[in-house]
Amino acid sequence: MAIEGWVMSDGNVIASALLVEEGLVGLAMVRRCLGEHVAVVARPRALLWAVAATAPVEVALLDPAATVTKVFTLRPWRAALVRRAASVVVAPVGVLERSSVAVGRTLEFKGAR
DSSP: OEEEEEEEETTEEEEEEEEEOSSOEEHHHHGGGOOTTEEEEEOOSSEEEOTTOSSOEEEEEEOTTOBEEEEEEEOTTOEEEOTTOSEEEEEETTHHHHTTOOTTOBOEEEEOO
16 A cells, blocks of 8 residues: 655655555565655565666665664665664655755655645
8 A cells, every 4th residue: 555645854845755554665666656856655574675676766764753864875676674764765866865864864754635
């Protein structure tokens, strides 16, 4: 199940987003959703993978309070263990950087009503 909404920080919209509730997050499954300023917010079990993704993506790992604990780029055909992350934000390269998403910043997801 997926919910549409926005990723926000300090009251500002960072990107429109698709919230994927749980499970293994394969970027190949959601790559058609990733466009300019579109993010995927997920609550993965343990693994994030970019098999068959055509371009690198930016990833922000969040703790249970939605504070960013790590930001990195995941290249195509790679995987990342995210066991300690309560949720992750995946966006096209440049979206998180332009929005100054960094370790220590708190993000929130606002669902469309």
